[in-house]
Amino acid sequence: xxxxxxxxxxxVIAEAAIRAGCECYFAYPITPxxxxxxxxxxxxxxxxxxxxxxxSEVAAISMVYGAAATGVRTLTSSSSPGISLKQEGIxxxxxxxxxxxxxxVVRGGPGLGNIAPSQCDYFQSTKGGGHGDYHIIVxxxxxxxxxxxxxxxxxxxxxxxxxxxxxxxxxxxxxMMEPVxxxxxxxxxxxxKKDWATTGAKGREPNIVLxxxxxxxxxxxxxxxxxxxxAEITANEIRCEETETQDADIIITAYGTVAxxxxxxxxxxxxxxxxxxxxxxxxxxxxPYDALRRLxxxxxxxxxxxxxxxxxxxxxxxxxxERAETPFYGEMGGVVPTPRGILNEVKKHxx
Amino acid sequence: MPxxxxxxxAERCKGCGxxxxxxxxxVLAFSGMLNKSGYNAAHMENPDACVGCGFCALTCPDIAIxxxxxxxxxxxx
Amino acid sequence: xxxxxxxxSKVFERPASLTDARFTYCPGCQHGIxxxxxxxxxxxxxxxxxxxxxxxxxxxxxxxxxxxxDALQVAHGRASAVATGVKRARPDLFVFSYQGDGDFASIGTxxxxxxxxxxxNITVIFVNNQIYGMTGGEMAPTTLVGQxxxxxxxxxxxxLFGYPIRFSEMIAQLEAPVYxxxxxxxxxxxxxxxxxAIKKAFRNxxxxxxxxxVEVLSTCPTNWRMSPTKANEHVKNxxxxxxxxxxxxxxx
Numbered sequence: 001x002x003x004x005x006x007x008x009x010x011x012v013i014a015e016a017a018i019r020a021g022c023e024c025y026f027a028y029p030i031t032p033x034x035x036x037x038x039x040x041x042x043x044x045x046x047x048x049x050x051x052x053x054x055x056s057e058v059a060a061i062s063m064v065y066g067a068a069a070t071g072v073r074t075l076t077s078s079s080s081p082g083i084s085l086k087q088e089g090i091x092x093x094x095x096x097x098x099x100x101x102x103x104x105v106v107r108g109g110p111g112l113g114n115i116a117p118s119q120c121d122y123f124q125s126t127k128g129g130g131h132g133d134y135h136i137i138v139x140x141x142x143x144x145x146x147x148x149x150x151x152x153x154x155x156x157x158x159x160x161x162x163x164x165x166x167x168x169x170x171x172x173x174x175x176m177m178e179p180v181x182x183x184x185x186x187x188x189x190x191x192x193k194k195d196w197a198t199t200g201a202k203g204r205e206p207n208i209v210l211x212x213x214x215x216x217x218x219x220x221x222x223x224x225x226x227x228x229x230x231a232e233i234t235a236n237e238i239r240c241e242e243t244e245t246q247d248a249d250i251i252i253t254a255y256g257t258v259a260x261x262x263x264x265x266x267x268x269x270x271x272x273x274x275x276x277x278x279x280x281x282x283x284x285x286x287x288p289y290d291a292l293r294r295l296x297x298x299x300x301x302x303x304x305x306x307x308x309x310x311x312x313x314x315x316x317x318x319x320x321x322e323r324a325e326t327p328f329y330g331e332m333g334g335v336v337p338t339p340r341g342i343l344n345e346v347k348k349h350x351x
Numbered sequence: 352m353p354x355x356x357x358x359x360x361a362e363r364c365k366g367c368g369x370x371x372x373x374x375x376x377x378v379l380a381f382s383g384m385l386n387k388s389g390y391n392a393a394h395m396e397n398p399d400a401c402v403g404c405g406f407c408a409l410t411c412p413d414i415a416i417x418x419x420x421x422x423x424x425x426x427x428x
Numbered sequence: 429x430x431x432x433x434x435x436x437s438k439v440f441e442r443p444a445s446l447t448d449a450r451f452t453y454c455p456g457c458q459h460g461i462x463x464x465x466x467x468x469x470x471x472x473x474x475x476x477x478x479x480x481x482x483x484x485x486x487x488x489x490x491x492x493x494x495x496x497x498d499a500l501q502v503a504h505g506r507a508s509a510v511a512t513g514v515k516r517a518r519p520d521l522f523v524f525s526y527q528g529d530g531d532f533a534s535i536g537t538x539x540x541x542x543x544x545x546x547x548x549n550i551t552v553i554f555v556n557n558q559i560y561g562m563t564g565g566e567m568a569p570t571t572l573v574g575q576x577x578x579x580x581x582x583x584x585x586x587x588l589f590g591y592p593i594r595f596s597e598m599i600a601q602l603e604a605p606v607y608x609x610x611x612x613x614x615x616x617x618x619x620x621x622x623x624x625a626i627k628k629a630f631r632n633x634x635x636x637x638x639x640x641x642v643e644v645l646s647t648c649p650t651n652w653r654m655s656p657t658k659a660n661e662h663v664k665n666x667x668x669x670x671x672x673x674x675x676x677x678x679x680x
Contacts (some may be wrong), residue, residue, distance in 0.1 A: 207498045208497050208499050366455060
């Protein structure tokens with residue numbers, strides 16, 4: 001506690017998971033999250049915890065399902081193509097009310113893409129890349145320290161709501177190094193007991209973990225239970241941050257690494273007399289529609305900037321409607337937008 | 352008294368016939384009585400021949416059969 | 429003439445570790461025999477209270493209803509990986525998975541092989557009836573050459589779809605597994621042998637010895653278009669020529 005280290009994003013996420021009491025880690029190697037896997041490989045056995053390099057991302061998410069059912073805190077990590085493989089497992093986790101944390105260090109896509117940073121998995125993460133009516137909580141860290149904090153939060157939210165939680169990072173955040181003060185390990189003994197877990201049916205009725213019922217009325221009830229959960233999470237867990245929006249004429253909506261870049265752009269813009277602000281969603285699901293809607297009533301333009309063809313942009317337009325202009329600037333293929341590039345885009349919309 | 356007997360739960364029986372084929376003593380046969388599910392349940396056609404070997408119960412996929420055997424008196428030394 | 433069972437000894441009854449639920453299997457389907465044997469094994473080792481069963485997708489999707497144990501119903505093919513997750517998280521629990529030939533040997537191929545290769549201390553029951561029952565009778569990887577299924581309506585042609593896969597022999601090549609065996613249920617003797625085998629596989633896990641696989645040749649009267657007794661003869665006379673019975677590995 002209190003020690004300040006220069007650490008890579010991938011390592012911070014791994015170490016935060018350990019300090020959050022992650023008992024079991026299952027993953028398959030993929031760039032650009034190898035350091036996360038390696039950190040777990042070095043440290044989990046040393047702590048008497050479980051590390052398994054699975055035969056595929058499909059196997060890894062299935063191992064997570066098994067461990068999660070027993071009530072332990074469990075983690076898997078991957079990058080875009082591997083996260084695609086996990087979609088079946090994520091649907092099953094969600095449908096079975098199992099807590100788990102999944103890290104996506106997003107890279108260029110589609111297909112094999114490349115290993116450079118991207119934000120092209122927003123739809124997959126927030127609109128459900130797997131089948132069925134479900135959601136997972138999606139958290140978008142913007143800095144290396146925040147990646148650690150949100151990882152700790154992810155385990156708490158997963159347990160509290162019995163839901164998979166995704167850390168939506170990107171290849172730049174995963175690789176960059178920043179000074180981080182690591183959080184203290186939590187006391188697992190203080191966590192509430194999970195009486196639903198499959199720990200052996202001694203002294204009680206068997207616990208069955210499933211996401212299945214042949215009867216439509218029964219499955220409807222199961223779905224209603226999920227929807228009620230999502231409504232509760234939406235009411236209580238939205239997180240977002242505003243930077244210099246109080247007097248802004250134009251705001252940028254961005255998350256993750258792009259939001260970090262935009263903070264530099266704000267300084268540059270204001271030096272040129274442009275009243276620029278940033279609206280940064282931290283929970284990408286549930287999305288802060290209301291906060292963005294209220295903000296959009298006070299500005300002329302809400303510019304969305306993403307490392308994609310425009311995925312969060314759809315949610316921005318949903319929130320803003322006709323209240324402001326909603327242009328988009330994106331870079332695809334792993335190209336990272338530059339502060340100058342973003343500023344030039346801002347200037348196009350300054351009247 | 353026969354050496355053994357079986358109790359077949361006619362409502363669990365699905366009339367598959369495996370017990371009938373398994374019985375070395377030809378005790379069992381289809382009863383001709385349809386149970387509530389519409390299956391022609393098995394029954395003891397020749398109860399006197401039953402030796403309580405349990406082959407029928409071992410093969411019954413619905414665990415519909417219980418097997419009893421005559422208590423063997425313990426010989427006094 | 430009624431027989432007074434009160435004066436007799438009950439020598440066979442439903443295993444205590446099984447619930448009262450009626451099996452949803454077709455008449456004569458031998459899933460029920462294997463389930464009873466598993467219940468018998470859970471009784472013998474007195475482990476139901478610390479057992480987690482893994483139910484697959486297929487006719488035995490409802491396996492979680494048959495045992496007085498905690499259970500998980502999991503994605504198709506993934507049972508071996510899920511079992512790995514459960515056992516690694518809680519090595520004190522007894523973990524068994526129960527899978528058909530599609531679940532274990534087709535979609536689950538990678539998970540099945542790698543859990544065995546890692547030597548996970550689990551017990552895997554693999555029910556091989558050379559066909560896909562639940563979905564209406566399609567070819568399985570274990571379907572025999574010339575066998576008619578809905579996806580091989582003219583009989584399995586090896587030029588198009590290869591040969592029946594002897595998965596236990598493949599697992600037996602790996603170093604880690606401690607017990608790999610193939611059993612059948614077509615007569616009382618084979619049922620007794622299968623019982624011995626499944627109990628050995630359970631004992632291996634109880635004693636912490638490692639990975640055990642019991643492949644059981646079973647019947648699918650409905651999709652084979654045979655009576656249950658004819659189906660048994662088919663296993664005895666035809667299937668065992670392709671899938672020989674016996675222990676392939678026994679390091680226990």
